[in-house]
Amino acid sequence: xHPPPPxxxxxxxxxxxxxxxxxxxxxxxxTELMHLTRHELCDLVGRLSNRLPxxxxxxIERSNALTSLDNIRRVMVLRDLHP
Numbered sequence: 001x002h003p004p005p006p007x008x009x010x011x012x013x014x015x016x017x018x019x020x021x022x023x024x025x026x027x028x029x030x031t032e033l034m035h036l037t038r039h040e041l042c043d044l045v046g047r048l049s050n051r052l053p054x055x056x057x058x059x060i061e062r063s064n065a066l067t068s069l070d071n072i073r074r075v076m077v078l079r080d081l082h083p
Contacts, residue, residue, distance in 0.1 A: 027064035033075040041072050041081065048072075 026048075033041065048065050055062035076082070 026061055026068065028068040028071055030071050030075055030078075033071055034079075036075075038076075038079075038081045041076060045069060045072055 028044070033044075036044070048069050052062065052065055055065060
């Protein structure tokens with residue numbers, strides 16, 4: 001999967017670059033994250049971090065959010081990006 005061409009503009013609020021609602025795509029893979037810009041990665045970190053307090057401890061959603069945050073950090077290191 002690849003992000004949409006720049007001519008399509010940014011995704012609507014609360015949706016990822018695939019057009020899916022954030023809640024439906026809580027687990028972000030390294031492959032998916034490699035397609036995002038530094039700004040998009042930082043924005044995603046903020047959205048996931050803000051949602052963490054609302055997620056029940058031990059839930060799949062919380063585990064997915066934490067894994068996604070870890071994957072974002074890995075991508076930023078791989079691409080030599082700094083927050």
